[in-house]
Amino acid sequence: MSTIADVAARAGVSKATASRALSGRGYVSEDTRTRVAAAARELAYVAHSSATSLATGRTQTVGVIMPPVDRWFFSELLAGIQESLFALDYELALYGIREGSETRERLFDVVLPGRRFDGIIAVGIQPSAQELERLHRSERPLVSVGPYSEGSSAVSIDDIAAARIATEHLIELGHTAIAFVGGSTDPDHLSFGDAQRVEGYLEALAAAGLEAVARIADARPTMPGGYAAAVELLGDRRGRPTAIVGVCDEAAIGAMIAARRLGIAVPTELSIVGVDDHEHAEMFALTTIKQSPREQGHEAVRLLRQQLDHPDSPRERTVTPSVLVVRSSTAGRR
Amino acid sequence: MSTIADVAARAGVSKATASRALSGRGYVSEDTRTRVAAAARELAYVAHSSATSLATGRTQTVGVIMPPVDRWFFSELLAGIQESLFALDYELALYGIREGSETRERLFDVVLPGRRFDGIIAVGIQPSAQELERLHRSERPLVSVGPYSEGSSAVSIDDIAAARIATEHLIELGHTAIAFVGGSTDPDHLSFGDAQRVEGYLEALAAAGLEAVARIADARPTMPGGYAAAVELLGDRRGRPTAIVGVCDEAAIGAMIAARRLGIAVPTELSIVGVDDHEHAEMFALTTIKQSPREQGHEAVRLLRQQLDHPDSPRERTVTPSVLVVRSSTAGRR
DNA sequence: ATTTCCTGTGGAACCGGTTCCTTTTCGGAA
DNA sequence: TTCCGAAAAGGAACCGGTTCCACAGGAAAT
Numbered sequence: 051m052s053t054i055a056d057v058a059a060r061a062g063v064s065k066a067t068a069s070r071a072l073s074g075r076g077y078v079s080e081d082t083r084t085r086v087a088a089a090a091r092e093l094a095y096v097a098h099s100s101a102t103s104l105a106t107g108r109t110q111t112v113g114v115i116m117p118p119v120d121r122w123f124f125s126e127l128l129a130g131i132q133e134s135l136f137a138l139d140y141e142l143a144l145y146g147i148r149e150g151s152e153t154r155e156r157l158f159d160v161v162l163p164g165r166r167f168d169g170i171i172a173v174g175i176q177p178s179a180q181e182l183e184r185l186h187r188s189e190r191p192l193v194s195v196g197p198y199s200e201g202s203s204a205v206s207i208d209d210i211a212a213a214r215i216a217t218e219h220l221i222e223l224g225h226t227a228i229a230f231v232g233g234s235t236d237p238d239h240l241s242f243g244d245a246q247r248v249e250g251y252l253e254a255l256a257a258a259g260l261e262a263v264a265r266i267a268d269a270r271p272t273m274p275g276g277y278a279a280a281v282e283l284l285g286d287r288r289g290r291p292t293a294i295v296g297v298c299d300e301a302a303i304g305a306m307i308a309a310r311r312l313g314i315a316v317p318t319e320l321s322i323v324g325v326d327d328h329e330h331a332e333m334f335a336l337t338t339i340k341q342s343p344r345e346q347g348h349e350a351v352r353l354l355r356q357q358l359d360h361p362d363s364p365r366e367r368t369v370t371p372s373v374l375v376v377r378s379s380t381a382g383r384r
Numbered sequence: 385m386s387t388i389a390d391v392a393a394r395a396g397v398s399k400a401t402a403s404r405a406l407s408g409r410g411y412v413s414e415d416t417r418t419r420v421a422a423a424a425r426e427l428a429y430v431a432h433s434s435a436t437s438l439a440t441g442r443t444q445t446v447g448v449i450m451p452p453v454d455r456w457f458f459s460e461l462l463a464g465i466q467e468s469l470f471a472l473d474y475e476l477a478l479y480g481i482r483e484g485s486e487t488r489e490r491l492f493d494v495v496l497p498g499r500r501f502d503g504i505i506a507v508g509i510q511p512s513a514q515e516l517e518r519l520h521r522s523e524r525p526l527v528s529v530g531p532y533s534e535g536s537s538a539v540s541i542d543d544i545a546a547a548r549i550a551t552e553h554l555i556e557l558g559h560t561a562i563a564f565v566g567g568s569t570d571p572d573h574l575s576f577g578d579a580q581r582v583e584g585y586l587e588a589l590a591a592a593g594l595e596a597v598a599r600i601a602d603a604r605p606t607m608p609g610g611y612a613a614a615v616e617l618l619g620d621r622r623g624r625p626t627a628i629v630g631v632c633d634e635a636a637i638g639a640m641i642a643a644r645r646l647g648i649a650v651p652t653e654l655s656i657v658g659v660d661d662h663e664h665a666e667m668f669a670l671t672t673i674k675q676s677p678r679e680q681g682h683e684a685v686r687l688l689r690q691q692l693d694h695p696d697s698p699r700e701r702t703v704t705p706s707v708l709v710v711r712s713s714t715a716g717r718r
Numbered sequence: 719a720t721t722t723c724c725t726g727t728g729g730a731a732c733c734g735g736t737t738c739c740t741t742t743t744c745g746g747a748a
Numbered sequence: 749t750t751c752c753g754a755a756a757a758g759g760a761a762c763c764g765g766t767t768c769c770a771c772a773g774g775a776a777a778t
Contacts, residue, residue, distance in 0.1 A: 065764090077727080099499060101733095104733050105765045274663070310644065411754085440763085
């Protein structure tokens with residue numbers, strides 16, 4: 051492995067000049083520049099990243115803190131972040147957060163102060179006040195995706211609005227017995243965005259004077275979760291809802307499959323609407339609220355870069371609009 | 385941000401002693417050790433990772449090269465890798481590989497020689513001879529997951545055996561018209577493992593003297609892919625297969641949903657078997673071949689660590705066994 | 719002709735750790 | 749009492765880059 055000293059020697063210049071020639075900063079004659087470049091090529095020279103980081107204070111790495119990528123939304127988001135970072139020549143250091151707080155603690159205690167990255171994208175985590183203070187003290191730009199916290203940039207969808215629009219769509223179709231699949235009776239068990247979706251659902255019902263009939267079925271935001279909840283919900287004929295809002299498309303699709311198995315026709319006997327516009331939504335003809343997680347990933351990187359390049363630029367918050375995509379899982383009440 | 389010099393000054397010792405006290409290497413008196421530790425705590429000292437890397441030559445980072453995580457298998461695998469690395473105090477640098485070779489090229493030209501990580505886990509990529517040579521020249525341990533290449537450690541399932549076992553299961557149940565969903569007429573279009581699964585399917589048919597009736601339906605290894613292929617396959621009543629092998633569970637589940645929509649009963653009229661034991665397999669009562677991607681992730685890290693700790697230890701290849709999990713998507717031919 | 723400015727280059731310091739080598743001290747063996 | 753080796757600690761070199769600063773030479777301005 052060759053060093054810049056080797057390159058300099060081969061080109062017959064000093065380390066300083068070689069460095070300038072390769073980085074393009076400072077005065078270097080055209081002739082020297084090409085000689086250094088040639089030497090570098092011949093030696094297959096690549097700068098040692100740790101040395102560069104130590105000298106410049108920049109690591110060219112972005113830390114991404116994210117829940118397990120087993121939900122479509124997160125995997126798409128990650129793909130978007132990846133694409134954008136790659137295009138900007140940044141590395142991506144991935145940190146998972148699991149339920150256990152041990153992970154989280156170590157992240158905030160050791161990893162963040164280790165100056166391993168220039169900026170952070172935090173997905174779906176609601177930092178505690180103490181953690182937030184720590185993040186800010188570390189002076190590294192932070193962009194959150196999902197929850198918005200004062201003083202940092204963020205890209206989020208308006209989860210309340212999304213669920214509200216979904217619910218309103220059903221109300222407009224004449225439904226009054228509208229259940230929500232994927233909430234939780236234990237609020238600690240809900241992710242931030244999911245809790246807001248419950249809220250949006252309740253808001254829409256309240257606005258239509260239907261709050262009394264609210265029914266929130268406990269379920270994990272997954273297909274089996276939605277399936278199980280719907281089986282429960284649709285089990286007895288009497289008091290069966292005529293419409294369901296899923297906390298996300300996975301849950302909604304699970305509910306749809308449950309309905310089919312129970313012999314309940316969608317949309318004639320039961321309307322279902324989800325949130326996300328999952329890649330499977332089309333196959334199931336699911337009416338949903340479109341999100342574009344991949345683009346949100348791009349946007350998160352854009353916001354982060356803004357702060358990396360211009361540390362004093364104001365924090366921005368991007369809220370992506372919620373658009374209803376009507377397919378054929380919803381219909382007017384008979 | 386405090387440096388080790390600050391810690392040393394506060395504890396009244398030299399940098400050298402402070403370093404030894406904190407790392408636990410070399411002679412340090414108990415008394416000094418506690419004084420240094422106290423000073424470090426008071427100053428909230430955390431070592432600068434670039435400085436450590438530069439001095440030691442180790443980055444405590446593992447590069448993970450991986451296709452997009454939108455398939456369940458890969459997201460689970462990533463989770464497994466993440467867990468194990470975290471437990472070992474290694475960072476995870478994630479690199480996506482997309483179709484375009486531009487990504488790939490830059491990966492091999494710039495990222496790998498940049499000495500940003502101590503080892504590499506490459507998932508599902510079949511490196512070219514040139515790339516492989518480069519990897520070896522970089523002297524960094526490599527573990528591949530999936531394809532096996534001479535001279536590096538690997539963890540893989542026996543894809544041929546998996547598909548063979550799945551197919552044999554159907555043959556034992558008396559099926560003769562067995563289709564495969566998720567192959568491709570264009571072999572370049574198939575991932576390495578998927579191509580081997582096609583092979584296993586054909587092997588099993590051949591062993592039973594059924595090769596003449598092989599039918600491979602083109603499909604992406606996703607639920608919509610399996611759905612579309614099955615619709616095609618099951619469309620006309622005559623010549624309809626009585627059993628289907630899915631290239632993976634997603635495809636098999638897609639096929640199952642297609643069958644239901646077409647009014648074909650599973651398993652009485654059509655048996656379906658998948659490969660993976662996807663988290664949704666249970667909900668669909670899908671008979672399948674169990675893989676444990678999460679454990680494969682753990683195993684990959686174990687193999688890598690072996691090489692990091694003992695560079696001269698022999699390369700190992702772990703092949704995880706293929707186990708048939710019978711649920712109720714398969715039944716004897718009527 | 720002298721001063722000034724700009725270009726081009728090299729030496730040396732620096733980033734923040736680790737480690738080699740040397741020195742000092744001290745307890746135990748000869 | 750002397751000698752020796754282990755323990756403890758400091759000085760300095762080193763990892764491989766970047767950048768500050770000093771200096772030389774030539775062109776432009778005075």
